[in-house]
Amino acid sequence: MHFETQAIHAVPVDKLTGAVSTPIYQTSTFEQQAPGVHKGFDYSRTNNPTRKVLEDLIAELEGGTHGFAFASGLAAIDAVIKLLSAGDEVLAVDDIYGGTFRIYSHIYSRFGINIRYTDTTDIINVVDNLTSKVKFVWIETPTNPTLKISDIAEIAKAAHANGSLLVVDNTFTSPALQNPLKLGADIVIHSATKYLAGHSDVIAGLAAVNDAELAERLKFIQNSSGGILSPFDSWLTIRGIETLSLRIQKHSENALSVARYLETARHVDKVFYPGLASHKNHEAAARQQNGGFGGVVSFTLKNDTVEAASKFTQLTELFKLAESLGGVKSLICHPAQMTHKSIPADKRREAGISDSLIRLSCGIENSDDLINDLKLAFGRLDFILANEFAANNSKAVVK
């Protein structure tokens, strides 16, 4: 079956009632026939029928055997980190999601888990940094927000040769465009808050694996730590996934049009979008992603200052100034002041996130309207900067 069919038909009709939309089983507990004898559900932290539909769905869409739904992407990440023990090390991509950086460096460092970073776009860096202590290689591809691409299949081979597992945060592409488990990864993670749910109305996280033993350990952690997704939020996420393939196509088309426009814009220095032939890892992206390059585009300004970028993000109208991505509505964000604020400035710049880097999440509006919105904002920026310049000069004259 093709992905778009699967995304709809892997959501089963309710066996009990024939309901075509998954019922929301808003219950904490379940009646038992005899102590310990029940229909597969005893307590909703352990298992819930609505959540189970979502968990089976993500497993199927990622080509895995087991799925898990959590209260947020970070709760999914937290559960996966708990597979590690004190003394273990993680080797991660150097422009990792800010929240993942924070949980490793400010929480799990206190529990004896060490993380090191390298530019995983070059396999040599991965191989050179693998030691017997490295239990996870942890990548995002494309990364957030500079959209670097790492070769999943190549890294999986290197990780496995070292006895390490490969964890892929697949938030930026969604399973509609990329399936890391099929490329050799061991664990795939999603912030379902983004493309999967898709409407900026829920915080949710998912994980999928294709190994029964790993699944059993994750299930144990999910039940023991309790960071589960509620029945209602599970339902919202299922509902989102049903339209994922249509949405991701439009997100990708819009992002490509916007990226092509930005390449021609006078104010713009660099444009980062894996769908552009000019992107450093365009070929790797085209090899491992199918049917599009996602909705996120980043760019830097020739005026490479926090001030200019900060002003620009306040001058668009359709692109709303907000954190997050992957929703139907277009968003604009300034990582240095927002999503990546928890990363020290020098580390941030080292990872290629310069002061003026702006991240766009292209929604599913008409691309001409989105491009026009950016053009108008650049015009407003010129006007404001020219006025400030004139004001400063007139002050100098008065002095």
Ligand SMILES: *Cc1c(COP(=O)(O)O)cnc(C)c1O
């Ligand atoms: C948003 C995001 C997360 C965290 O997910 P939440 O649902 O916000 O907890 C993790 N990884 C990536 C790549 C993200 O964009």
